[in-house]
Amino acid sequence: MPPAARTATGVPAAPPSTTTRSRPRPTHHGSVTCPRPVSDPTLRLFLFHHAGGSHLLYRGWAEHFPADWELCLVNAPGRGSLHDVGPLASSEELVAYLVRDLEPLLDRPFAFFGHSMGGLVGYELSRRLAAEGRQVPRWLGVSSWGGPRPSPGTGARGAEPDGPAGGAGLARHLLPDAELRDWLRSVGGTPPELLDDDGLWAMFAPTFRGDFSVVDTWRPAPGAAPPPVPLTVFGGDADAVVPPARLAGWAEHTPHFQGLRLHPGDHFYLRDHERAVARQITESLTPLLPTPTAPSQPR
Numbered sequence: 483m484p485p486a487a488r489t490a491t492g493v494p495a496a497p498p499s500t501t502t503r504s505r506p507r508p509t510h511h512g513s514v515t516c517p518r519p520v521s522d523p524t525l526r527l528f529l530f531h532h533a534g535g536s537h538l539l540y541r542g543w544a545e546h547f548p549a550d551w552e553l554c555l556v557n558a559p560g561r562g563s564l565h566d567v568g569p570l571a572s573s574e575e576l577v578a579y580l581v582r583d584l585e586p587l588l589d590r591p592f593a594f595f596g597h598s599m600g601g602l603v604g605y606e607l608s609r610r611l612a613a614e615g616r617q618v619p620r621w622l623g624v625s626s627w628g629g630p631r632p633s634p635g636t637g638a639r640g641a642e643p644d645g646p647a648g649g650a651g652l653a654r655h656l657l658p659d660a661e662l663r664d665w666l667r668s669v670g671g672t673p674p675e676l677l678d679d680d681g682l683w684a685m686f687a688p689t690f691r692g693d694f695s696v697v698d699t700w701r702p703a704p705g706a707a708p709p710p711v712p713l714t715v716f717g718g719d720a721d722a723v724v725p726p727a728r729l730a731g732w733a734e735h736t737p738h739f740q741g742l743r744l745h746p747g748d749h750f751y752l753r754d755h756e757r758a759v760a761r762q763i764t765e766s767l768t769p770l771l772p773t774p775t776a777p778s779q780p781r
Contacts, residue, residue, distance in 0.1 A: 512583040515555045518544040523552035525620070525771060526592040527763070528584065530600030532626075533693035534672060534686070536561050539597065539752070546760035554587060556580065558603070558696075560689040569692025571655075573700045577606045593621040593767055597752055598724075599697050601627030606700075608709035618711050620770045621740075623763055625716040626749055628728035630702040630735055653698035655691045659683070662690070669723055671750040708736040714766045716759060718751030719744045740766060 509516045514528075515537050527547065529540045537555035544553045558576060560569030570576045580603065594604035601624035612618050654662060663683065666672045676682045713736055717729045726744055733739045743762050745755045752759060 511587060513557050513559070513580065514584065514587065515557070516552055517541070517555065518553060520550060520552040522550075523590065524548075524550045525767070526552045526554050526587055526590060527767075528554045528556055528587075528592060528594050528604075528619075530556050530594065530596035530603045531558070532598035532600055532671065533697055534666070534690040535597075535599075543756060543760060546757055547764060554584075556584070556603075558599075558693065560692055569689050571692050571695040571699075573602060573606050573696050576603065576696055577610050580607060581610055588617060591620050591771055592617075593619045593623070595623035595625070595763060596627070597625040598627055598749070599693055601625055601629075602697060602700060605629070605709070608711050609703075609706060612709045612711075613706075618709060620712075621767050622709070622711045622713045623716060623766070624713060624732070625752060625759075626718065626721060626724050626729075628724045629732050630708075653694070655694035655698050659687065662687075666690070669749055671753075708738070710738065712738050712740050712766070712770060714740040714762070715742045716752075716762070717742070717744055718747040718749060720747060721749045721751070723749045 506519045509519045525548075529537070529543065531537060531539045537557045540553070540555045543555075547553060558569070559567035559579060567579075570579060584607075594608060596602070596604035604619075604622055605624060605627075608619055608622050654665065657665065663677045667674070667677055676686060713732065715729050715732045717724060717726060719726060726742070729742055729744075732742070743759075745751045745758060747754055
């Protein structure tokens, strides 16, 4: 029998972790990555990223949620494995794409959470599912997105985005490169090396512009009712892009408002408070899930 392996100090090394060996590999379904697949989840929680971002915003989140929940990290087209699809430039196109792509995974209780552009995506997906008479999410979490605020026009700033625009009042997807890069620097959340390197920027600029076109040209459909879904809003208390007062306006837009959860930080507060946000998501969602049926006792 071979001698037990020893560390450099001569102490017997611990055996390999069976937990690590048995951890399931992430799975991929089109736009969705499941970092911790669950064979029979009680809930699927879909997470939508911000403009210019990717599913990696939520890397590591799975460990903060119940073991029987399956987290589904969604990538918008134009990045990752969907790079060849190209960015979609309107919310209608993006929502139509995701409705088709997510449909096979909506076969059990599910919920949506989205940050910034992801909040818009989660909201419009919920509204689309309700309008088509399909199953709607048990809950919707909107982070750092101000929601419906009608305004005229299609090229000027309006319902969203909130925050500064260019000197000519242009929406972000229409800004000259230099102004758009400066705006992204001021907001944070984008790697400086991407903004400072002309070659890298040229590669990613179409994705940023496509995403901002989705957000900047979105307008509430005339007469559209909010989705019949409990909605909780999250944000940073020092967010200059979507201030807390804008987030609080959700209470006037939907009768299903569940409250505003503010955290210290700016538009990307999420990166410093993922554990706290995950806990609040779990607390909001758990009462809305079916109660497990106890097995019947033998007579």
